[in-house]
Amino acid sequence: MTTILHLDASGRHTGSHSRALTQMVIDHLDSPNVEIIRRDLAEPKPELVDEAWIFSNFTPEADRTDGQKAHLAASDELVAELQKADIIVLGVPIYNFSVPAAFKAWIDLVARAGVTFQYTETGPQGLLQDKRAIVxxxxxGTPVGSDIDYASDYTRHVLGFLGITDVQTVAADGLMGDESAGIAKAKAQIEALKLDARTEEPV
Known part of the structure; x- marks a missing residue:
């Protein structure tokens, strides 16, 4: 059984290209041997990390109060989804050259020292290894992979920091100029994806 975490970060539901394309990825990879976990970051939006969350997170697990455990409950749920998933399909539209705020909030909740990464004598080490991400x-208007794209490299870096180094990108850019061409390019990349074999970077 392969478990796929389907995560969308677009603030839009109606007319969202990233949502439509992640669903195409899911439909393309789905089979009787696939379990889908669905996570929509638009509703409800992930909580923001605050002082209480930080103190709770850095309190040793055995010493946490019930209140501190409650502060971390949402984060624990998001981390458990990542830990269970074999493949993570992420819809990350580029907003103002970077990632949506809801996606950044999700990252802050799942990037936890001692849980999803650890510090070693040779530097940080991701603990979510042997997983694959399709972003x-x-x-x-921002070309994916260009000098003004601060979303795709950041997303790849954060996933790698957590141990997810097999990252494939599906890009639909230039949609305000030639929408049909951008969507067609992304669809071709999706059709090249395989469920049971790790492929070369489509972009």
Whole structure:
């Protein structure tokens, strides 16, 4: 059984290209031997890390109060989804050259020292290894992979920091110029994806 975590970060539901494309990825990879975990970061939005969360997170697990455990409950649930998943399909549209705020909030909740990464004598080490990520980036005008794209490299870096180094990108950019061409390019990349074999970077 393969478990896929399907995560969308777009603030839009109606007319969202990233949501439509992540669903195409799911439909393309789905089979009787696949379990899908669905996580929509738009509703409800992930909580923001605050002082109480930080103190709770850095309190040793055995010493946490019931209140501190409650502060970390949402984060624990998001981390458990990542830990269970074999493949993570992420819809990350480019907003103002970077990632949506809801996606950044999700990252802050799942990047936890001693849980999803650890510090070693040779530097940080990700603990979410042997997983694969397929990231759908959409953009109206920012070319994916360009000097003004601060979303795709950041997303890849954070996933790698957590141990997820097998990252494939599906890009639909230039949608405000030639929408049909951008979507067609992304669809071709999706059709090249395989469920049971790790492929070369489509972009």
């Amino acid at each position: 759908v980036h959409t953009s109206g």
